[in-house]
Amino acid sequence: MDSYFSILFTEVYKILFLLVPVLVSVAMIVWLDRRVWAFVQKRRGPNVVGPFGLFQSLADALKYIFKEIIIPASSNKLVFVLAPVVTMTLALISWAVIPFGEDFVLADINVGILYLFAVSSLGVYGIIMGGWASNSKYPFLGAIRSAAQMVSYEVSIGVIIINVLLCVGSLNLSDIVMAQQNLWFVIPLFPMFVIFFISALAETNRPPFDLPEAEAELVAGYQTEYSGMMYAMFWLGEYANILLMCAMGSILFLGGWLSPIDVFPFNAIPGPFWLIFKVLFLFILFALVKATVPRYRYDQLMKLGWKIFLPFSLFYVVLTSSFLLYFDLLPGK
Amino acid sequence: MIAHSVFFYIFSLIAIVSAVMVTVSKNTVHSVFFLILDFISISCLFIMIGAEFLGMIMLIVYVGAVAVLFLFVVMMLNVAEQKGQWFSSRWDGGTHIPVGLLVSLIIFFELIIVIGGWKYKPDLLNSLSINISNEVTNTRSIGNVLYTDYILLFQISGMILLVAMIGAIVLTYRERAGVKRQSYVKQISRERDEGVDLVEAERNKGVKIDA
Structure with a gap:
């Protein structure tokens, strides 16, 4: 019995050691997002609370905690309360498999990439549950839009992942990173990286694909009826998902924790820092896109996903596999 | 091993209870949510017996795509009001109970055949030409047989799915x-x-657009 408890304690310790930094960085990333957005528009952004406004997110969180949680009378109460919980949980459990360095990962499972993909495809439930349980028109329309959008873009993300897996020959995330020691996949698979980035924008409901919460048409989409801490949980979950997509992009294409070139000043920096740099780089791209690109119309969004991305990435699978086969580069031989 | 069996019983309990709740619950949307819970606990059971690839595929395909479409249909069509009527004669089309009974009887006999066949499992495993080893990850071993010995069946099932989709x-x-x-x-x-x-517009006449 003692060994069970010791295992339990070490695991809980490890999980806390992972989750607390993730939550803090989610709060910081919200601040960064708003700052970048403001700089593009020649504003200052949040700069009052703390140095450079760094504590703005903490102040916001405090405000949300002290606000009243309003549960609409005609809502389905249980599902209404569960929805933000589901969003937040799903956004956090996927961090378990992200490798921050060699042997620096909570759960090094064989099917890591499938796990990430599965959890990100479950993310749609929080939104559908919230939209349906609110029992109100705008949230419901937002939820329906979001479900259709996420299901469509998951397909193209899945095909892009197949491209990477063809070059690696393993579903393990550490293996995927180690396969990029000589060449990051962003170079041979550059078109796939671009499509992955755009699909990640759509998958996380970020502008220009933020139709589920398009304020001009749907008020705030599925979040309309939420208030206080429940709204904040949706919001934190959304940003945690964005960070996760950035981490996924840097692991699949930008070599994860590997340094760009294996020479002295670069490889002296520990792996986790490289991963953080890459995640930040991708996140700043996300923020720049938010600040510069106008919102898509819904039919354009669907057209982009099904008629352009899906055929192109399928074609690229054929291209990659035939290239690997012809030059005898297939992994796992 | 104790922890293992405790988790096994927890997941199977959740699976069975939620499967019952799918049929029992009044609200159709709740039924679909219980169905999702059922899928998730079954994929946990798959992972527990070491079939992590199947478990993940179960999550991605059934929970991530199929159940979302179920939810869509249920939410859009407002089936909630009809569900109560299906099992009573008030509905014009008569009750669905005879058909339901027939289908469940067939499924029951199929289950008996399948579970009865389990008795001959050792012989069946010996008669297979596949050698199962613990060293290869199960993703790789599934790929090894799926794309070699069973390639025709795999292709045929793909064609059937394509036909269904086009249909x-x-x-x-x-x-x-x-x-x-x-x-x-x-x-x-x-x-x-x-x-x-x-257009040269004439005074006091205006211009006709879209003639």
């Missing part, structure tokens, strides 16, 4: 008049002459 599209597609479609090529290749017309 669904053909059945639901209808040509509608007056639908405006956007063509990017047409928009981009538009010249100034097509869009702008210089």
Whole structure:
């Protein structure tokens, strides 16, 4: 019995050691997002609370905690309360498999990439549950839009992942990173990286694909009826998902924790820092896109996903596999 | 091993209870949520017996895609009101109970056959030409047999799915008049002459547009 408890304690310790930094960085990333957005528009952004406004997110969180949680009378109460919980949980459990360095990962499972993909495809439930349980028109329309959008873009993300897996020959995330020691996949698979980035924008409901919460048409989409801490949980979950997509992009294409070139000043920096740099780089791209690109119309969004991305990435699978086969580069031989 | 069996019983309890709740619960949307819970606990059971690939595929395909479509249909069609009527004679089409009984009887006998066949499992495993080893990850071993020994069956099932997909599209597609479609090529290749017309307007007469 003692060994069970010791295992339990070490695991809980490890999980806390992972989750607390993730939550803090989610709060910081919200601040960064708003700052970048403001700089593009020649504003200052949040700069009052703390140095450079760094504590703005903490102040916001405090405000949300002290606000009243309003549960609409005609809502389905249980599902209404569960929805933000589901969003937040799903956004956090996927961090378990992200490798921050060699042997620096909570759960090094064989099917890591499938796990990430599965959890990100479950993310749609929080939104559908919230939209349906609110029992109100705008949230419901937002939820329906979001479900259709996420299901469509998951397909193209899945095909892009197949491209990477063809070059690696393993579903393990550490293996995927180690396969990029000589060449990051962003170079041979550059078109796939671009499509992955755009699909990640759509998958996380970020502008220009933020139709589920398009304020001009749907008020705030599925979040309309939420208030206080429940709204904040949706919001934190959304940003945690964005960070996760950035981490996924840097692991699949930008070599994860590997340094760009294996020479002295670069490889002296520990792996986790490289991963953080890459995640930040991708996140700043996300923020720049938010600040510069106008919102898509819904039919354009669907057209982009099904008629352009899906055929192109399928074609690229054929291209990659035939290239690997012809030059005898297939992994796992 | 204790922890293992505790988790096994927890997951199987959740699976069975939620499967019952799918049929029992009054609200159809709740039924679908219980169905999702059922799928998730079954994929946990798959992972517990070491079939992590199957478990993940179960999550991705059933929970991530199929159940979302279920939810869509249930939410859009408002089946909630009909569900109560299906099992009573108030509904015009008569009750669905005879058909339901027939189907469940067939499924029951199939289950008996399958579970009865389990008795001969050792012989069956010996008669297979596949050698199962614990060193290869199960993703790789599934791939090894799926794309070599069973490639024809794999291709056939793919074709059946394709046919089903095309059939669904053909059945639901209808040509509608007056639908405006956007063509990017047409928009981009538009010249100034097509869009702008210089018209000499007569005084007090005006100009007729779109003759």
